Amino acid sequence: MSKSPSLSSISINSGAPAPKNGQAFRSGPVFASTFHLSGDVDPNVYQYGRFGHPTWSDLEDGLASLEGGETTVFPSGMSAAAAILTSLAAPGDTILLPSDGYGPVRHYAKQYLEKFGVNIQTIATREIDAFDFKGISLALLETPSNPMLDTFDISLAAQKLHALGGLLAIDNTTLTCLGQHVLSLGADISMSADTKALNGHSDVVFGHVSSTNNEINAKIREWRKYSGNIPGPMETWLVHRSLSTLDVRLERMCRNALALAETLSQHEKVKAIRYPGLPQDPSHETAKKQQQLFGFIISFELADKRSAEQFLSACSLVYEATSFGGVHSSAERRARWGTDDIPEGTIRFSVGCEKEIDIIADVLNALEML
Ligand SMILES: Cc1ncc(COP(=O)(O)O)c(C=O)c1O
Numbered sequence: 001m002s003k004s005p006s007l008s009s010i011s012i013n014s015g016a017p018a019p020k021n022g023q024a025f026r027s028g029p030v031f032a033s034t035f036h037l038s039g040d041v042d043p044n045v046y047q048y049g050r051f052g053h054p055t056w057s058d059l060e061d062g063l064a065s066l067e068g069g070e071t072t073v074f075p076s077g078m079s080a081a082a083a084i085l086t087s088l089a090a091p092g093d094t095i096l097l098p099s100d101g102y103g104p105v106r107h108y109a110k111q112y113l114e115k116f117g118v119n120i121q122t123i124a125t126r127e128i129d130a131f132d133f134k135g136i137s138l139a140l141l142e143t144p145s146n147p148m149l150d151t152f153d154i155s156l157a158a159q160k161l162h163a164l165g166g167l168l169a170i171d172n173t174t175l176t177c178l179g180q181h182v183l184s185l186g187a188d189i190s191m192s193a194d195t196k197a198l199n200g201h202s203d204v205v206f207g208h209v210s211s212t213n214n215e216i217n218a219k220i221r222e223w224r225k226y227s228g229n230i231p232g233p234m235e236t237w238l239v240h241r242s243l244s245t246l247d248v249r250l251e252r253m254c255r256n257a258l259a260l261a262e263t264l265s266q267h268e269k270v271k272a273i274r275y276p277g278l279p280q281d282p283s284h285e286t287a288k289k290q291q292q293l294f295g296f297i298i299s300f301e302l303a304d305k306r307s308a309e310q311f312l313s314a315c316s317l318v319y320e321a322t323s324f325g326g327v328h329s330s331a332e333r334r335a336r337w338g339t340d341d342i343p344e345g346t347i348r349f350s351v352g353c354e355k356e357i358d359i360i361a362d363v364l365n366a367l368e369m370l
Contacts, residue, residue, distance in 0.1 A: 007066055007178055008247040014062035014240055029237035030054045051225055055233040059240040060208075066177045066243075067190050067210035070217045072224060073236060077173060077193020079229040080207030081105045081140065082112075084169050084191060087223035088138050088216065091117030096139040098125050100148055102171065102193075103339035105140065126282070128152035133160045140169040140191070143180075144283055146324075147299045147334045147348040149274040151283040154290055158186030167216070173197075174325075177210075178246055179254075179293040188213055196325030197296065199242045200249050204235045249327060249353055253296035256359055257351040261298050263360050269307070269367050271345070273300040297324055298349045299334075305344040307370050308333040312347070314366035317358055324350030329359055 019025050033049035046052050056073050063071040074080040085108065089095055095113070097106050099122040109120045123131055125145035129152050133139070139161060143151045158168045169189035170182040176198045182190045192198055194206040209220050224230060254277070261275035276287035277294030287294055302308045312320045312331060321330040322337075329352035335344045351359065 010065050011178060011247045012244050014059075014243040016058065016062060026241070027058070029233040031233055050228060050230055053230075053233065053236075055236045055240075056231065059236050059243070062240060062243055063177070063208055063210060068181065068183045069190065069210040069212040070214075071208050071210040072217065072220045073231055073239075074207040074209065074224065074229055075231040075235070076205045077102075077171075077191075077195055077207040078104060078108065080191050080193070080209050081171065082108055083209055083220050083223045083227075083229065084140055084189060085109055085113060085138070086227075087219040088167065089113060089118045090137075092119075093137040094119040094121055094135050096121050096123060096133070096136045096141070098123060098128075098141050098145055100124050100145045100150065100340065101142040102146060102173075103337075105171070125150040125152055128157060131157075131160075133157070133164055133166060136161065136164070136166045138167045138169065140171060142171040142174070144174055144276055144287070144295060144297075146174055146297065147340060147346065148342060149276055149281075149283055149295070149297065149299055151276065151286040151290075153286055154180075154182055154185040154187055158188070162186075174297055175291060175293060175295055176246060176250065178250055179295060180291045183210065183212055185290055189216060194239055196323065197250065197253070198246060198325075199239045200246065200325055200327055201238075201242055202321075202323065202326040202328065204238050204242075206231060206235055206239045250293055250296070252353045253351050254293045256354070256356045257296045257298055258294060259356050260349070260351055260360055260363060263364070264298065264300050267364075267367060269302060269370055271301040271303065273298065275299075296351045298351065299342075300347055300349065301343050302345040302347060302370070305333065305335070308345045308347055310370055311366050314369040315362050317354060317362040318349070318366075324348070326350065327353040329354055329362075 035046040037047050060071045161168045167188045170187045171191050173193040190210045258277045264270045265273050275298045276283040318329045331349040334348045
């Protein structure tokens with residue numbers, strides 16, 4: 001038996017060292033913009049709140065022990081994505097993004113990078129396994145994709161890109177570092193919108209970037225320092241506190257999700273369903289190979305827009321919202337944004353930590369009313 005604790009146990013103390021006698025288990029946030037700095041500048045001490053901060057360092061150490069790579073925290077998932085794209089792309093480079101991934105990442109690249117001579121190419125997630133990556137310098141991809149939960153083989157993509165001198169970054173928001181270890185699968189960069197499951201309490205917008213490559217980490221940190229995209233100490237501390245319960249939350253959410261997906265897959269009013277945990281799902285084999293968890297997001301299709309809207313209003317336990325990954329179950333008719341190429345009746349359902357029997361009863365009751 002291995003003597004070192006598993007990642008699940010490391011997440012309980014969030015990577016913090018054991019307290020000494022009389023010390024609190026956890027230290028509080030440090031509210032400071034300015035640090036005493038005398039004489040010649042010492043790069044190993046805190047100097048100014050935009051350059052480095054002890055509360056960031058605590059969370060970054062905790063995340064690094066779970067991700068397996070040095071970590072830089074950001075005030076949102078979008079700023080984490082912007083840090084990767086802006087600091088690693090140069091004029092003439094071609095960036096590959098998923099056509100079915102989080103839309104604002106594509107928007108950012110097109111709006112703010114294309115004008116400086118960076119080329120943007122997109123690809124559907126289900127086509128990535130067969131793609132040759134020729135001409136791609138940096139790929140920022142999602143697996144499973146969101147909302148339709150297609151997957152691709154991370155190790156295969158990393159091998160192909162590395163052979164051509166390219167870099168692979170994975171947006172691991174939907175599974176988190178406990179659900180999929182993207183750096184050990186060969187990706188150069190792991191990125192996450194911690195606003196979702198990693199924080200999980202629907203009260204903080206946050207993000208981070210991790211990598212084992214020192215050159216990449218230096219560029220990411222420099223971009224944070226000079227763009228001023230820095231998180232506040234309170235938000236950072238809240239995310240760190242939530243990290244302690246990530247494992248138990250995910251365990252419950254994913255178990256609930258599998259039970260709900262099995263129920264929905266047999267329901268006559270559900271036209272189609274995607275959940276990588278279902279053996280018949282097209283993502284099942286890849287998910288089994290590279291994920292630790294099947295996830296807590298289910299996408300399913302009802303007859304049309306009206307049925308989807310009726311379903312959402314008929315749920316009482318499940319709140320209608322555009323985010324996901326919280327302890328509270330939430331759902332939305334994703335096509336309402338007009339950004340995803342999906343049927344009008346598609347519901348993206350984020351399964352929370354409620355009792356399985358209660359969520360299933362709420363959903364069955366709402367389907368009954370259609
Ligand atoms: C997969 C994914 N990446 C990035 C983001 C952006 O994160 P944030 O909203 O924290 O900026 C989101 C937000 O929904 C997301 O779903």
